[in-house]
Amino acid sequence: MRIPLHQTYRAFRELDGFSDEQCEQWVRRVKAQFAIRHLVIATVVAGVTFSVAGAIGVGSQIPLEMLDVFEAGSSPEFAYHIFSLLIFPPGAAGLSWLIVRDRLLIRAIRNRVLLVRCPRCRYSLLGLRHEDGFVLCPECGTRHELAALGLSPADLIGPRDAA
Ligand SMILES: [Zn+2]
Known part of the structure; x- marks a missing residue:
């Protein structure tokens, strides 16, 4: 790079x-x-x-x-x-x-x-876990279907694991 x-x-x-x-x-x-x-x-x-x-x-x-x-x-x-x-x-x-x-x-x-944000409260969904293609916004509690947001599980990156 x-x-x-x-x-x-x-x-x-x-x-x-x-x-x-x-x-x-x-x-x-x-x-x-x-x-x-x-x-x-x-x-x-x-x-x-x-x-x-x-x-x-x-x-x-x-x-x-x-x-x-x-x-x-x-x-x-x-x-x-x-x-x-x-x-x-x-x-x-x-x-x-x-x-x-x-x-x-x-x-x-x-x-x-x-x-990659909650469409309701704009909270970033990066780093959140998904369950069966759904992700729960920890800020407003809305459950979103990733596909409906035009996202795939890989777009969330996955749990943060850096020091
Ligand atoms: Zn939200």
């Missing part, structure tokens, strides 16, 4: 008290559910970024001078052209891909944390 996403789940107080292993497993599920959508969106954004960065790179060139520069070899201008044409566009695209994918995953984690 890359550094920007390292223990992102620690930003959510609802996930306090769960072990890293529990959180990572839970995040992996969220990630897998949105993998294709996130991949498509990140790739589209990266494609647009590549086009824009490529246009900036090409736009910053002077065609006639470019010919001279490429003949000249290793001048500072040559390095500039290599950067603006061959390094800047793919670099910007790759960076945007990573940033977009990370932002989408963080949003998906936040949405899932918000989803």
Whole structure:
């Protein structure tokens, strides 16, 4: 896992008290559910970024001078052209891909944390035990069917077992 996403789940107080292993497993599920959508969106954004960065790179060139520069070899201008044409566009695209994918995953984690709540009193249902697909809200005493909330038992993570 890359550094920007390292223990992102620690930003959510609802996930306090769960072990890293529990959180990572839970995040992996969220990630897998949105993998294709996130991949498509990140790739589209990266494609647009590549086009824009490529246009900036090409736009910053002077065609006639470019010919001279490429003949000249290793001048500072040559390095500039290599950067603006061959390094800047793919670099910007790759960076945007990573940033977009990370932002989408963080949003998906936040949405899932918000989803796993009692619809009546908003108490977080994370860490609660379920019985036959039902969970009892300890705050207001309402018994909820997980399926009716669009949840599965794994969405509750399970009992907190971190120190
Ligand atoms: Zn409740």
